[in-house]
Amino acid sequence: MHPLSLFPTLFSWQLLAPTLDRLVLGVVLLHWAYREMRNTEASVHAKGLCLIEGLAGLFLLAGYFTQAAALIIAIDLVIRIIGRVQRKAFLTDGVNYYLILLVLAVSLLVTGPGFFSLDLPL
DSSP, X not given: OOTTOSOGGGGGGXXXXXXXXXXXXXXXXXXXXXXXXXXXXXXXXXXXXXXXXXXXXXXXXXXSSHHHHHHHXXXXXXXXXXXXXXTTOXXXXXXXXXXXXXXXXXXXXXXXXXSSXXXXXX
């Protein structure tokens, strides 16, 4: 019994939160990869990075190697944030977006995949 919770019966659905995190982060990564692959002016380095992001997005959607994909994405997002900070663009809309996605990735790294995943232990 959780007397301090407003809705204690919702605790039975606690694995739904990482599932939603995983699906949202996977869709965002697939969108980034698709957009970058369609960019004809992108460098080979950028295309390689978007391939990694796309694979991580697919892994997150399937819930396969979720923690490894979340770690790779967390590292990628930290590098993006550091780049923005070096350009003196900290706490702008782009950085705030990256921070939210970084929190999702770290959350998945710690909590695991949630419901409906190939990683979920039986």
